[in-house]
Amino acid sequence: MSDIDGRAVAKALRAEVAAEAERLRGEGVVPRLAVVVPTDDEGTAWYVRSIKKAAEKEGVDCRIEHLKEPGRDEIVAKLQELSADDSVHGIICQTPLPEGVTLAELGWYISPYKDIDGANPESLGRLAQGRRTWAPATAAAVLELLKREDVVLEGARAVVVGRSTVVGKPAALLLVNESATVTVCHSRTKDLAAVCREADVLVAAVGRAGMIGADFVKPGATVIDVGTNPTEDGGLVGDVDYAAVSEVAGRLTPVPGGVGPVTTALLLRHTVEAAELSKTHG
Amino acid sequence: MSDIDGRAVAKALRAEVAAEAERLRGEGVVPRLAVVVPTDDEGTAWYVRSIKKAAEKEGVDCRIEHLKEPGRDEIVAKLQELSADDSVHGIICQTPLPEGVTLAELGWYISPYKDIDGANPESLGRLAQGRRTWAPATAAAVLELLKREDVVLEGARAVVVGRSTVVGKPAALLLVNESATVTVCHSRTKDLAAVCREADVLVAAVGRAGMIGADFVKPGATVIDVGTNPTEDGGLVGDVDYAAVSEVAGRLTPVPGGVGPVTTALLLRHTVEAAELSKTHG
Numbered sequence: 041m042s043d044i045d046g047r048a049v050a051k052a053l054r055a056e057v058a059a060e061a062e063r064l065r066g067e068g069v070v071p072r073l074a075v076v077v078p079t080d081d082e083g084t085a086w087y088v089r090s091i092k093k094a095a096e097k098e099g100v101d102c103r104i105e106h107l108k109e110p111g112r113d114e115i116v117a118k119l120q121e122l123s124a125d126d127s128v129h130g131i132i133c134q135t136p137l138p139e140g141v142t143l144a145e146l147g148w149y150i151s152p153y154k155d156i157d158g159a160n161p162e163s164l165g166r167l168a169q170g171r172r173t174w175a176p177a178t179a180a181a182v183l184e185l186l187k188r189e190d191v192v193l194e195g196a197r198a199v200v201v202g203r204s205t206v207v208g209k210p211a212a213l214l215l216v217n218e219s220a221t222v223t224v225c226h227s228r229t230k231d232l233a234a235v236c237r238e239a240d241v242l243v244a245a246v247g248r249a250g251m252i253g254a255d256f257v258k259p260g261a262t263v264i265d266v267g268t269n270p271t272e273d274g275g276l277v278g279d280v281d282y283a284a285v286s287e288v289a290g291r292l293t294p295v296p297g298g299v300g301p302v303t304t305a306l307l308l309r310h311t312v313e314a315a316e317l318s319k320t321h322g
Numbered sequence: 323m324s325d326i327d328g329r330a331v332a333k334a335l336r337a338e339v340a341a342e343a344e345r346l347r348g349e350g351v352v353p354r355l356a357v358v359v360p361t362d363d364e365g366t367a368w369y370v371r372s373i374k375k376a377a378e379k380e381g382v383d384c385r386i387e388h389l390k391e392p393g394r395d396e397i398v399a400k401l402q403e404l405s406a407d408d409s410v411h412g413i414i415c416q417t418p419l420p421e422g423v424t425l426a427e428l429g430w431y432i433s434p435y436k437d438i439d440g441a442n443p444e445s446l447g448r449l450a451q452g453r454r455t456w457a458p459a460t461a462a463a464v465l466e467l468l469k470r471e472d473v474v475l476e477g478a479r480a481v482v483v484g485r486s487t488v489v490g491k492p493a494a495l496l497l498v499n500e501s502a503t504v505t506v507c508h509s510r511t512k513d514l515a516a517v518c519r520e521a522d523v524l525v526a527a528v529g530r531a532g533m534i535g536a537d538f539v540k541p542g543a544t545v546i547d548v549g550t551n552p553t554e555d556g557g558l559v560g561d562v563d564y565a566a567v568s569e570v571a572g573r574l575t576p577v578p579g580g581v582g583p584v585t586t587a588l589l590l591r592h593t594v595e596a597a598e599l600s601k602t603h604g
Contacts, residue, residue: 144451144452144453145453148444160447161443161444161446161447161448161450161451161453162430162443162444162447163447164443164446164447164450164451165442165443165444165445165446165447165448165449165450166443166447167447167450168443168446168447168449168450168487168491168492168495169426169443169446169487170426170487171426171427171443194510195510195511195512197512197517203498205450205451205452209450209495209498210450212506213450213491216485216491216506216508219508219510221505221506221507221508221510221511221512221517222505222506223503223504223505223506224494224498224503224504224505225503226498226501226503228476228477228501228503229477229503230477230479230503235479235503
């Protein structure tokens with residue numbers, strides 16, 4: 041078994057981002073990501089600081105828009121303001137959101153030209169149409185890791201565990217577009233382990249620490265662990281039982297150090313792409 | 323084996339449409355479907371006439387907008403005009419389209435409030451988000467038939483053969499939203515027959531006459547045949563080898579008389595829903 045090194049993939053991506061950002065700055069365009077933070081949640085604050093640090097290291101400006109106990113209308117107004125602001129190229133909205141407000145609904149207020157985390161239904165629809173768009177960065181990170189590892193997707197059986205709008209469904213659509221035979225599983229799936237064992241490529245995005253055991257994995261399969269479950273001692277563990285699955289899988293992403301750093305790097309890559317796009321779409 | 327009677331389902335749906343249309347007319351709203359026909363294709367003309375006839379029988383006005391050898395811009399202008407016309411509630415655009423123009427791209431010009439055949443990427447994205455929207459009518463017909471037949475979808479294994487934007491992918495998303503465990507197959511799938519035999523519910527949408535044989539079907543499975551392949555003598559056959567599969571399947575839709583009439587009935591139901599919606603979204 042070999043680990044898939046997400047940090048190495050992220051490093052390569054970020055070097056590409058830095059080169060692009062420098063080129064854009066040379067043309068007078070400062071690539072800028074705006075992060076709307078509608079919460080005082082500490083975990084979110086920590087994550088947002090890590091994005092800002094990564095962005096600024098690679099020459100991408102990062103503007104944090106912290107809203108204190110906002111209502112729905114205040115978040116919508118902020119997303120509209122940023123969508124209309126020519127100096128902003130990428131917009132993401134963090135969670136948790138106020139009671140009764142969903143990202144699915146707020147995403148509509150992010151201009152599709154700036155929707156670098158695929159929150160607007162139009163972006164998701166274009167993904168389903170197989171057209172050029174930004175997928176949610178975590179789903180895009182799954183594909184990026186598989187491609188950088190030269191995993192054959194055409195004709196492969198891929199199983200995605202989890203059907204969220206931000207990971208499971210877009211990852212499944214990306215894999216279908218790459219000509220994998222794709223199965224989407226979830227909490228209602230019967231005999232989940234047996235279905236997962238059909239997979240040449242297994243994507244775990246359920247949000248339950250260590251639930252994917254060795255009996256879920258076909259020997260030699262490639263396993264991408266999207267889970268980031270906090271542990272009691274302040275660490276992170278994935279959805280995959282790493283110790284057990286590493287005995288069976290061919291390749292496996294660790295947590296931390298797998299999907300996470302690639303997701304952050306892709307938010308930056310998408311932002312420089314959006315900045316490039318802004319030259320024609322203003 | 324029992325046939326799933328699409329004509330009976332369509333009849334029930336159309337009776338509901340007629341009642342709704344009458345109610346709306348009583349309120350001064352004449353539900354109206356506009357069909358853009360950017361081709362002189364005879365098959366298309368025949369199909370459009372059959373929609374018009376069905377619509378008007380149930381009290382839905384049907385306006386056919388025939389464009390003679392149009393360019394892309396002329397079709398876009400027509401879709402925009404109809405999107406802005408308060409007297410029109412539903413808009414569909416027929417194929418074939420001029421060389422180099424795709425429905426995926428044109429759909430964006432159909433107002434989401436009138437997009438009763440799910441052509442706008444926003445509609446498809448809302449479908450992926452699991453929100454209220456109109457799915458492409460053919461994909462919606464697959465679900466309508468399964469629901470009217472009381473086929474258990476939660477936890478069932480569903481296999482969709484075909485990954486088109488108008489049928490395969492939206493049908494798969496609808497089935498995931500209904501909590502089936504869904505596999506999407508296509509031309510690159512290896513050992514297609516074996517994958518199809520996993521299905522409790524098999525949806526064939528490949529466009530190849532009779533390619534789904536008895537060896538693709540688990541005994542007792544429910545099979546929905548979306549194919550409409552013209553025969554040399556002017557008839558239609560499905561993607562399923564009816565004679566062979568009827569020996570194995572539990573339930574099967576015939577062609578013609580299965581998905582087709584339900585699709586037409588759903589275009590009408592979606593139009594009256596859009597007419598109802600227009601009272602608040604004008």
